Amino acid sequence: MRLLVLGGTSFVGRAVVTDALAHGLDVMLFGRGRTGRELFPQVPRLLGDRGTGDYAALAGGRWDAVVDVSAYVPRHVEEAGAALEGHDGRYLLVSTISVYDPARAAPQLAEDAPRLPAERGTEAVTPETYGALKVACEDDVRARYGDAATVVRPGIVAGPHDPTDRFTYWVRRAARGGRMALPGRPEQPVQVVDSRDLARLVTGLLVDDRPGTYDAVGPAEPVTLAGLAAACAEAAGTRVELVRVAPGAAAVPLVLGDPAADPLFGRRADRARAAGLTGTPLVQTARDVLSWDRDRAEPPLAVGPTPEQEAALLRAAQR
Known part of the structure; x- marks a missing residue:
């Protein structure tokens, strides 16, 4: 499987790339090339910048699947989709459980719980806008890729290399x-959720070509x-x-x-565990x-x- 990772040298992306390589996937990275330069020397890198909309390096490329760990505003999804025009493989967006509406939360909620209204009026990513911007990203991925779209919503991610502390x-x-x-x-x-467990879920969903939405919590x-x-x-x-x-x-x-x-810490991971989410x-x-x-x-x-x-x-x- 030829896999393109949009991002991949920080925390969650780093774990995903590590796991994908361990499973024999043919990985390529797209990013600015400013962090993690010493990582994955065997992996080809395409240089671009989602902040400025520079996706020229993706022109003409073909991959079996794409993992997007760095889309924070809907423009990122729109521009990546345009650059990948003709890509008919799976597109997996790493989203967040912050998309859920806390005003309508209840214990042990699953993936069909109410989400926040989508935010399209700003690109300022703040604690107040983060979840709603991710809702818009999810909607745009599904609209563009249909049954070839997969959404993974992690909770708080823990593990080595965590920049949040x-x-x-x-x-x-x-x-x-x-x-x-x-x-x-x-x-x-x-x-x-352990970052390595999250990464194994992502790799498994891609290899199994699974659509749908999965809450990844632990x-x-x-x-x-x-x-x-x-x-x-x-x-x-x-x-x-x-x-x-x-x-x-x-x-x-x-x-x-x-x-x-x-209830913010009461998500159910039944669907993700059935799809292969492990529990370190x-x-x-x-x-x-x-x-x-x-x-x-x-x-x-x-x-x-x-x-x-x-x-x-x-x-x-x-x-």
């Missing part, structure tokens, strides 16, 4: 052990914030004690401020992230309180 924060913090400030509820549900067994902390501590060989601090006292990733938002144990994901984080010398995290800020929160909780 959302899961990495928990792993690194648990590795320090001791009392851990939690500005939330230990019983709050949380869902993270782990396989339900987990709470307390369970997440325990799994990360187990991976590091430490022990943690969660200490409740005032809600909103610190921005800790994966903590939902309002219990009404809990959460402890193993945490162990691999810990190893990667230490290999990169534990740079400052993009999210979460610093150790000094957390210490102040713990002192305040004792008063």
Whole structure:
């Protein structure tokens, strides 16, 4: 199978390319060539820029399937589709569970749950517009490719090379052990999917030529914030004690401020699991992230309180 990956050198795309190569697919990358230059030296690269609409490198190319991990606004889908005119293979869009309408959420929702209204009036990708822009991307992929369209909606993705640090924060913090400030509820549900599991699903859907929409969430067994902390501590060989601090006292990733938002971490992955979504144990994901984080010398995290800020929160909780 000849596979074109739009993107492929960051986090999810990197995992997809790694898995596709492991399964013997003939992979080609399209991107700006600014990141991950040392990755995949055996893989041909076509240079272009989705930001400026430069898709000239795709002219005349033919692939059996396309994976789009870098479409954030509908223009990206429109321009890629025009550049790939005549492509009659499968087009798989990596979307997000953020397309679902939180105002109409309920526990254990599946892929037919209500989505947000599509956003076409802006290309500013913000927390407020991200999901609605992805809705428009999904609609345009389906309109152009019909039964040859596949949409995968990941939840929070965890694993090595994660640039968001959302899961990495928990792993690194648990590795320090001791009392851990939690500005939330230990019983709050949380869902993270291992990037390698997500990549295996994508590869399998392409090889099997499967249409449809798939919510890619994990782990396989339900987990709470307390369970997440325990799994990360187990991976590091430490022990943690969660200490409740005032809600909103610190921005800790994966903590939902309002219990009404809990359904955001209540997606069902039945369809994806039936199609091949695997379930790496959460402890193993945490162990691999810990190893990667230490290999990169534990740079400052993009999210979460610093150790000094957390210490102040713990002192305040004792008063």
